[in-house]
Each structure stands twice: as C-alpha cells, then as structure tokens.
Amino acid sequence: MKYNRILFSSLIVVLTTISASLNVLAQNPYSQLRGSEEDSLMTKNFPGAWNLPGTDLYMKIGGYFRIDAIYDFNGAGSRNQLLIGQIPVEGTPEADAGPFFNMHVRETRFNLDIRRTTGLGRSLKFFIEFDFFDESLKSGQPRLRHAFVKYGNLVIGQTWTNLSDLRVFPFIMDFSAGDALFGGRSVQIRWEQNFKEHWQYGVSLEMPEIDGIYNPNEQAGEIMPVLPVFSARLSNNRDNGMLMFGAQVEQLRWYGRKQGPTATALSWGAVFNGRQTITQRFYATWHASYNRGMASQILIFTGSEQGAVLTPSGDLHLDEAITLAVGGGYQLSKSFSANFALAQFNRGRLDFRPDDTLKKGLMGHANIMWTIDASAMTGIEYAWGNRNNIDNAKGNASRIQAMIKYAF
Template sequence: MKNLTAQKFLALLICMIFNSYAFCQVQDSVSRDSINLQQRIIPAGDIREASPLLTGYDLVNDAFPGSWPMFGTNLRMKVGGYFKADFIGDLDGTLDKTQFLMSTIPVEGTPEFGNNGYIHFMSQETRFNIDVRRTDGKVPLKLFIEGDFFSSTNQFRLRHAYLVAGDFIIGQTWTTLSFLESLPFMIDFAAGDALFGGRTTQIRYQKTINSNLKISAALEMLPFLGIENPDQLPGKATLQAPLFAIRSDYSWQTGLLLMGTSIAQLHWDGGDSGPSDSDVQFDVIVAGRQYLGKNNYFTWNVTYGNGSGENIMAFAGSNANAVLRSDGKLETMPAFAFVGGYMHKWSEKLSSNLAYAYGWLDPPPSRDPYSLKKGGVGHVNLIWHPITHLSSGIEYMWGAQRTTNDALGKAGRIQAMVKFDF
C-alpha cells in the first residue's frame, strides 16, 4: 500500500507526457541512429556524449554542423547541450533521489531499510557546452568546455574542459578507459553503474593508425585514492605518480572492439608518527558493440583489476582500492565488473534499451561491515523521438546490493523524461 500513491501519480504523469505529443507535426524529420550499413559505423554517434573526442585528421574531417565563423579569426564555434526534465517515482526509498546507484539501496539492519517510496522532479542534468575549432593550418585545434547542474545545490558544475592540439588531448574529460561506446542509452543519470572510468585531468596521445585501428596512451590524475583506514592510524592517502593507461579501438563495418589496461601507485603517507606504505593498482578492460542489421545492437564491458575498485563507478567514493591494516601495510582488493546491453528499434520513432550492470569486490574482514561488496542494477526503457531535437521516454530500473556483512537490499524505480537537444 505504501507505494500505491506514487505509482498512480507517475502513471498519470506518463500518460500526460505522451499524450501531449499528439499535437506534434509527425511529418517533421526524425532523429536517427548513426548506423548506415553502406558505410562504416561511427559508434560515437550513438553514445550519451554528443561530442566525440576526435584528434588529428579525424577532427579536420568532422563536419562540425551548427557551427559559425568567429569573424576576424580562423576559428569556428558552436554552442550545444540539452534540456532534460526527469520525473521519478522511487518504489523503495533509495537514498539518492537523483540517480539509481546500487550503493544507495537500503539494506537489512540499517535504519533506512523499509523506507517508503517517494516522487522527485528535477532538471539538473540540463547541460551546455562550447566547442571552438581551428581545422586549417598544420595543427588542428579544439577547445571544449561543458557543464551541467548535477550538484546538491543545483549549482553549475564543470564536466569537461580540454584542449585538442593535433593528436594530443590535455585537460579534464573522460578517462582513457571510459568505454562509453559499450553502453546503450539509459534515462537514469547513473547509467553504467558498473562501468569502469569517470572524468579526470589528463595528457593523452590519441592516434588513428588506419581505417580500422586507433591507439591511445595517457598520464592521468587518479581522482579517488580509495584507501580505508579502519584503525584510524596517523597519516593520509597521497598521490606520488600519475596513472598510466593505454587503449586500442578496433572497428569494422558493423562493430567495435575496445581493449585497455592501466597501472598506478597507491600510497599511504604516515608522516612522522604513522606508517608509510605503497602498493600497485592495475586493471584490464575489454568492451565492444556489435550491430545486427539496422535495428539492433548489443554491447558489453568486462573489467578485472586489483586495487582499482574506486575506478568502477558503483564503488567510487567508498575507499574500495585498499585497506590499511593494523600493521601499517596496504592490502589491495580485487574487483570485477560486467555491463551488458541491447538496443532494438521498433520503428523510426520508437526504440527500447535493455542493460544490466554487475559489480563485485573482494574485501578483507577489516572493511566497514556495511560497505558495498557486490550488487547489480538493471534498466529497460522505451524512447520516443516524435520530431527532430525532441524526445521522451520511460524507464524501469531494479537493483540489489549485498554488503560486506552479508546484509541484502533490493529496490526499484520508475523514471520518465522529456529532452530537447541542440
């Protein structure tokens, strides 16, 4: 009974959203998938980020639609982004109103377990970006800055700020091993909860070798050091060296295979009175996307690492890389993650996406008993593109988490959205 009110309200809201489009001009052009089986697929056209990360001649050859000349210079500029309004009906009282994370599902033995459902409306995912390019001359240049309002106080937040100069990328953007091409489209902001990666400041070399192969190598800031200190020993986690990552993208007419690995140092600085120790973090990722005709594709992403749990989005911010033992030694934690997805186009205007993400961590007994050990989250949605630039949809998501002390929690959520992109 506790969820009936939220369910009825959300059902009425969804009906209103979809019925409001009955007045749209159906003869308007429709936003299409990027697939064209007569040409090579560009998977970046199907991913959540609208601006693909291009370097070198790939940047020169990009059409850059919607841009205009900056008079008196050899630069061109474009303003982009989207407006998105979300209408959420949470069925089990998860702890984050804005995104569905497995780590925020209430578990047995906590005060939040058994929470009532609630509704939440927001427009925080709305974002704006500026894209400035120079494609003539010996060295192609691009400056890209983007922000959104996805913060606790709705303040503007920096997402991307980077410069492309030839084959080099300098600044803050997705990490080298963030394989966004391995995700279908999801309405929920958390999207790939078990995806490896995130955004950080870096220096990356990215080179297209031929029409099939692209390689990348980067030095990156490690954003989450992730060392748990259960015995409250003196000191702090510090960064002494950048993370080093390499990646290869191999594509063919109907698909893409992504492979990468990274290595970094974890360090605890005990100062004058505490212990100091270092250990190694490493990981290996394999991912891809395969189209099946014009109306279907499936995606996958598999990650295994040691001391790199914080790089998996589900574990970020939970000190999931290592534990500082009572003897002052670091003990790294193995981590595994899998994300699988599928997209089907019902018609030129309707499509559906199905995705499931699973994350697993092997923690030592000294870890916080209510920290996330393993869990999974699934999404299924229906997306409607009635006219160019405008889309709407509804998504059901479900998930479960099990903590280190074996406590279990399960939850579900429904989310509808209206989106205008430009």
C-alpha cells in the same frame, strides 16, 4: 499500493502531455563520442559550426535541456539516480524510508566547441561543458564536465579517461547508467593515433585518485600520490561495431607525515569493451573489467568503499573487483526504440572491512524511447538494483523514471 498506482499514472499523463506539445526534436544519444563528426578535428564543417566574423575561429554552442521525473518504490538513497551503494539493506532504519517522488533538471548541460587551423596547418579544438549533477551542490550550481584542448593526436585537459568509451552502453535514462563503467572523467595528457585501417592506440598520463584508500583505524597521515596514472588501450573501430582492450596502473601511497605509517602499492586494472550491430534493428554491447585496488573507479561503487585498505600494521591491502555489463538496443519503428542494460559486480576477499560493506550486486535498466524529431526525445524507464553485504544482509530497490530531452 492504490496511491502508488494513482501517482504513477498521473506522472505518465503529465509527461506525455508536455512532450506532445513540444514541436522539438531528438538528439542522437551517441553524438560527441569517439568516431563521430563532433569528436573529429574538422575545422569548418563540423555539425552546427559557424565562423566568428573577422577571425579564423569556428564555433558551436551545444547542449540540451532535460527534465526527469522519478518515482522510487523503496526510498533508496539518492533522489536523482539509482546508486547501488545507497540501497538500504533489510532490517535497517533506512529500509523503512518508503517511496518518494522527485523531479529535477540536473542533467541539463551546455557546451562550447571552438576550433581553428593553426599556422602549421593543424586543427586545434577547445571544448568546455557544464551540467548541474553534483549532488553535493544545490541544483542550480553548474559542474564542470569537460575542459580540454585537442591538437592533432594530442588531448590535454579534463575529459573521459583513456579507457572510458561510452559506445559500449545503450541509451539509458538513469544518470548512473554506466553501471559497471571503469573510468570516468579525469585531468590527463593523452596521445591517440590511428596506425592501421580500423585500428587506433591511445596512451595517457592521468590524475590519480585522492580518495582510494580506506583508513578504518584512523591512522595519522593522508593519501599523497606522487606519480600519475599510466593508461594504454588498443581499439578496433568499424562501421558495424567496435572492440577495445586496455589497462592502467596507478601508485597508491599513504603518507604518514612522520606521525603515521608511509606505505605504497601498485594497483592495476584491465578492461575489454565491445559494441556490435547484429541486424539492421538490433545491436549488442558489453563491458568487462578486473582490477586490484581500483574499485573506486567503477561507477557502480559510487558512494561505497575505496579499493585499498590501510591495515593496522601500516601496509596497503588491495581489494579485487570484477564487473560485467551487457546491453542492447532494438529499433521498434522509425520513432520508437527499446534499450536494456544489466550489470553485475563482485569483490574478492574484503579483509579489514566492517560487516556492512558492499560485497556484490546486480543492477538493471529497461526503457522505451520515443524520438519525436531530430532534437527531442522522451521515454520511460524501469530500473532496479540488488545489493549483498559481507554479512549477507540484502537490499533491493526499484524505480520508474520518465524524461523529456530537447537538444540544441
């Protein structure tokens, strides 16, 4: 314990010294989200844009540098983010791994935003962004996050799904901050349109999952969907908050290739999201979802099981999953803020699963952030998680994380 305290104290001193020496600024953590100027289709006046000489194109180079330092008290799974599916349970060799320290720059990212007005008078936007957070790759290899075109009400390409709206989460350092987020990023064709003051609808066709079926008996065949995901949502956007209701359906299909069973099932999920300003200093957020057969689309299940099972009889059994997340942020002063998030999930009957399958869990984050100026921020965060398996085996994990972020 004495060694842990010395290491943790040294970590804080190092990061505080570095951040104090940077004459840089802090980025609004909610930029580039739905409703922001950067998400708009303004051709000339979006933040940071300049005209490319001799063309009608306007471009912005954006992104940020970020360094994270992590001290994990339990040696829980990923060295870069706290994943509940990787928390070891008591009585296993992994539970004796012990604490570790890690530093990385994987969340550093860069993007290009290029826009023009077409001959029809409509704005056309192309956006592409990379980071380095694919943990299956070496830390220096980029990962594609977004690559899409936005033309009027039409969005084509890879970006956040129709049901993903990050405004429903406070600013959390841990990369798995979305905890109970239903969705993620997907290749899609989406139409979204304002139809009344403060109201917008969105419908989309999205790339289906290709790893959403668990095959415990190793039956011949493979996951082979032949239809896209269909998604629809209704959003209410106001200056002091937002509400969003949405649902999606997806075909799950196992194709036996004439050697194993062929089975299909219809999975579905629904979400209810919100963000509300309570006072000038405090806002609250919430996110709830229910699904049958779509557990793999919940961030908190990253690294755990799929949402459906290919049974011994060759049928598809759909698992249930319920998530609930609440959070909030409080502006302590002009430069300091505090944020917290708590997420819980529970799965229904898990037939055909081994006893060590993740059944339910809880995750929490709390931090203090210091906004140095308009482009730089730093802070420290405590994160913890608890998991329970089918056989009631339990595991706990906690870590301290600190970071420095410089946006450009």
